Amino acid sequence: MSLQWQCIIVDCADPQELGPWWAELLGWRITHTSEKEVVLEPPLGSPQDGVSPDILFVKVPEGKSVKNRLHLDLRPDDQAAEVARAEALGAKRADVGQDDSSSWIVMNDPAGNEFCILRAFTPEELATL
Known part of the structure; x- marks a missing residue:
């Protein structure tokens, strides 16, 4: 296959605000910043480094107006603590x-973008990964 997934792009009004917020939430590093964009990558040397797609926050003039068509699902070790x-x-x-029976919790970042914090994997599920 000749295609590789490089990054996911998040449109936002202020990349300098939203990029660092997500970097703090995920524990990722900012690898590029300019007036119009901020790039996040996994921690250097982590298992995700070079595997997980980058996240690119790009400045756009229009505000968010409807539910996101694409969002991130995050898998924690402890759902309540991460929420x-x-x-x-x-x-x-x-x-x-x-x-009310959903095992995930839907959240909005400071710009109103939805993301979900899933339940933790059970020990049995971890054993099959």
Whole structure:
């Protein structure tokens, strides 16, 4: 196959605000910044380094107006702790129509972009990975 997934792009009003917010949430590093964009990559030498796609925050003039068509799902070791940490960083819980039995929690970043914090894998699920 000749294609490789390089990055996911997030349109936003202020990459200098949103990029560092996501870097803090994910524990990733900022590898490029300019007035119009910020690039995040996994920590140098981590298992994700060179494997996970970069995240590129790009400045756009229009604001977010509808639910995202694409969003990130994040898998924690401890869902409650990561939801609390995301909220302490400024994330807010969001309702996009999920029901009360959902095992994930939908959140909005400071710019209103949705993301989900999934439940942790069970020990049995981890054993099959």
